[in-house]
Amino acid sequence: MDGPTEVNVNFCRVDNGIVQNGTDNLEQQLQSFINMDFTERLSDQKIAMSVEDKRFMTMMEESVTKVHGHYETVLPLRDRAVKMPNNKVQADMFGLRLQRKLKTNEKLASEYTEFMENLEKKGYAEKVPDQDVDRNDGNVWYIPHHAVYHPKKPDKIRVVFNCPIQYKGVSLNEQLLSGPDLTNRLYGVLMRWRQENVAIMADIEAMFYQVRVRKDDCDLLRYLWWPEGNFDGGMKEYRMLVHLFGAVSSPSCANFALKRTASDNQHRFQDKVIESVINDFYVDDFLKSVATDEEGIQIYRDLKEIMASGGFKLGKWVSNSKRLLESIPEDDRAKELKGLDLENDELPKERALGVQWCVEKDQLEFNITKVNEKATRRNILSVMSAVLFTCKETDTDQRSTKPKTIPVCLTTTKNPTENPQTEISH
Structure with a gap:
């Protein structure tokens, strides 16, 4: 008899029969139950993509192209025929609130203005051309913005665009596919970084901003700002040309471009370089360990070149090897290492994926x-x-x-x- 049976005995009923793979199923159920609360899974099993994630990847593959050395994709809209309400009045209201705040905080106003002007100077944004200002076909959306400061970096401002905000029941983020999680597991990146003697760390400069948005979609990324920081003048219309902080789709779009950089250069670089691009990044942080200084020097050269081919600038290099650091120009080193006497000075501590790295001793510390x-x-x-x-x-x-x-x-x-x-x- 293959199935369970029910038997009446004194005081109770007992179910008995053959349990197929009972132990294995229990272990799997227990692991699934525990992993519900932890993103860092013990298992290396790949989660199958959802239908929406597959749609996202198809959009990326079909739209990706190279423009001025950077990858460009569409905004992954759920419905390409969507018509957005005109929310300029909402953007005006938030702009007036921001204006009052900036007028009463000189430091914030100065840093905010510098950040916004740099968006245009670096080609991440542009003033909306006169012929496009009055566009009113449902493909225009204005995004309010605000400043945030990282608790660990109180002197560094970042302006975040409020893509989740709703107007008449509609928000930009609700119209975007978030895409699959293409980020490497933090635990795996950290463990591989501790394997060999020479530890290396670097950072992609403004990762999201290095991936461009197709021109037809840029009017969905409009914002208002005061030219030259003149808060007594009128606000003008600008639009982002790149994937921005605050959009639910940006992490997956940026990671797609990063991995596309690897696949497009398989014929130019050794397998270990391609594997480094695929496996040794956690979002914009690069962490790798190698056995010798010579390997580290070669990795620095290869990674700089391959990342530049995808429009990414890899900087803020750090290593526990002073010989490797000597081969890296000062402009490419982390801020704390610039001007350092590598022969006599002790290497400073750095933050690595949320922990304190004592570079000189190559030890991790917890504050x-x-x-x-x-x-x-x-x-x-x-x-x-x-x-x-x-x-x-x-x-x-x-x-x-x-x-x-x-x-x-x-x-x-x-x-x-x-x-x-x-x-x-x-």
């Missing part, structure tokens, strides 16, 4: 800051997520399983996720 908030389950998980466990290879099993057990403990604690009145004992 633990006291959390002044009530210990809710959400806050505990937030602190845990900020720490990456990087141990020796012999500790792999312990390192992999320990973070998984803590959330299970939290589920048995009678403490609401968002109840600041209830504390967890430390």
